[in-house]
Amino acid sequence: MSGDEAVTRRPRSVGDSRPQVLDETTVVQYERCGAWVVSARGPFDMSTVTPLADALDTAAKEHPKVVLDASGITFADSALLNLLILTHQAADFRLAAPAQQLKRLLQLTAVDTVLKIRETVDEAAAC
Template sequence: METIGDFPAGTSITAELRRTPAVWLVRIVGDVDIDCIEPLRTALSEATRTRTAVLLDCSGTTFADSSFLNAALQAIRFVPVHLAGVSGMLASLLKVTGTEEAFHLHPDVATGLRECARREESGP
């Protein structure tokens, strides 16, 4: 995976981007809030340029606020967005905002990758 961007010390998240045959895998680690959203925005911007589905690995996300949700919802305008490993505060955020249905949710990355490959093979 490639770490996206050169972000200032103190940035509390890491965004890694990897192309798989069926999807761009974006791994987010850390706390995602308005002060450190740029790594995620940059990764999603790169991934959506190719019009290929995106799988966000959220298993390492320890905190997420509305800036995370906004970035992910913006990506949906261009490509299907899958979320894997959603738990804790992020799961609550999706539920409270009623946005669970906007995403394809998967329990883990392996399941998400299989589902994305299946969708790619069967077409839209």
């Protein structure tokens, strides 16, 4: 695994008798059209958000424009929502291609009126 990629595994709940299937989250980072892109995949909640939080925090400190490619986020809760708001406050931050569940969360909380949300990474990076 390279230094630019982190994988987190969330353990199954105590007493869960189902076969263990680990939800994996991945965070990959790269440069695109002068913006630093953080690409997230998987479910993000309080137990899995730390690698993404670390990546976005570092990106906000080191790059003038930060894009989160949210197309692969399969679940989001208030932990991710809080992270998006904090990143927005710390950097020129854009959210690209959020999946339907995340779009709905952003609408219900009116965070979609605060964040710069674009349909693609290229639009968010302004290529």
